[in-house]
Amino acid sequence: MVYTRLAVALGAGVLLASCQGEEQAPPAKTETAASAGARACDILTEAAAEKALGRDAGKLGASGGPAGLDICQYGYQGERIMDNGQATLTIHPVDIGSLRKGVTDQGWTVEPVAGLGEEAFWSKDAGLYVGKGNRTAIYLVGVGGESVEQSKKRALALATATVGRL
DSSP: HHHHHHHHHHHHHHHHHHTTTTOOOOOTOOOOOHHHOOHHHHHHHHHHHHHHTSSSEEEOOOOOTTTOOOEEEEEOOSSTTEEEEEEEEEEEOOOOHHHHHHHHHHTOEEOOOSSSEEEEEEEEETTTEEETTTEEEEEEEEETTHHHHHHHHHHHHHHHHHHHGG
């Protein structure tokens, strides 16, 4: 169930990013999320992911999809079906207000989160969004069998530990 929500949230993020500013020309290849700040894997380190997941984890591949998003992922898979977890950070070169509108336009509720970045919100359907300038970091953390509330706590802890590098 957690992975279904993660997949939906990541898909929504890719959709939102690909729909933002359709009238504008795509950015030049040299103008990436990195040019505006740290890359996703500079922010989400292996040590931070392992702390968020509560165990050893390995780096997972992340192409960024058709929108070319800056994504970093770590995860683990155990012997049992529910013995798995994943920590994902996606950096969008878009202000948080635009992404909030996309989340609420999907019919999902958002809950403001104080003390992270310039602005932050949580959505049980889309994850933890933290904005700084014209960049937004989306934190998704899921461990097999855990509740949405437990995933939220993990995402908040991970963001608190890493958002300073955004």
